[in-house]
Amino acid sequence: MITTKTKEELSRFIAGERAKGHTIGFVPTMGALHNGHLSLIRATLEVYDICVASVFVNPTQFNNPRDLETYPRQPEKDTILLEENGCHCLFLPSVEEMYGEEVLQEEYDFGIIGKVMEGEKRPGHFEGVAQVVKRLFLAVSPDGAFFGEKDFQQIAIIRSMVEQENFSIRIHAAPIVRELSGLAMSSRNQRLTEENRAIAPMIYKKMQESKELKEKGLSPKEVAEWVVKELNQYEAFEVEYYQIVNAETLLPIKKWEDAEDIIACIACYCGDVRLIDNIHY
Ligand code: AMP
Secondary structure, three states: OEEEOOHHHHHHHHHHHHHOOOOEEEEEEOOOOOHHHHHHHHHHHHHOOEEEEEEOOOHHHOOOHHHHHHOOOOHHHHHHHHHHOOOOEEEOOOHHHHHOOOOOOOOOOOHHHHOOOHHHHOOOHHHHHHHHHHHHHHHHOOOEEEEEHHHHHHHHHHHHHHHHOOOOOEEEEEOOOEOOOOOEOOHHHHHOOHHHHHHOOHHHHHHHHHHHHHHOOOOHHHHHHHHHHHHHOOOOEEEEEEEEEEOOOOOEOOOHHHOOOEEEEEEEEEOOEEEEEEEEO
């Protein structure tokens, strides 16, 4: 595996692979890699000849400065994990390499998908995500890129950005990887205290349990209220939202018949760590 910190060297690597007739798959990450990320590397290698991964903690997508400051960083360990999983090239740029001297926010309009859930609670977050992924796509020029369904709404945003920018890059979605406890893997899990780590799996557990209430005939609103109440009983949890939506439009549903593919998305503080997850009903 080669590691490069510059777009120029990355372009040379890509040009060399293209000259050999190789296809390029790409996995953008913010590092502190876990099995969720590594599943994307392995999925990429099943579809494309070459896997490029990036590790870049993107300042423009953090609406909370403390979250940016405390975001785990472990580039040496990440390098080893990527190499072990068959990645061919790691792009590890500095903030300056990505943005130049001045880091400026870009404006995007994603319509309703950019305004609900994460869009509502984290103003500017998706603009920052789209901005950095656009720059990374221009630097890597991949045939396809893999994203995890853990960030379900983000995939819709990326698809919209790709359409707006007219990129011919295939966007692949990969399933959520969970710990044995059911907790969705996340770099932010490292920041949980030991006590909170022990209760964090309740998030997924209660979401799953709520499916039984659906079967018993409770409405989406009643089911959502039950999940919020159950989780908020724990001192450490504070549910920011639990929304049961149409997986295509991300709009809330009133009745279970309102959509064929229904997804429930949660954002929940566990201590001072903000976790997200989702399940299909
Ligand atoms: P991040 O480093 O958090 O920006 O994540 C980089 C990519 O890994 C994104 O496409 C995420 O959706 C994906 N990802 C993060 N956690 C998981 C997980 N537990 N399962 C599957 N994909 C994940």
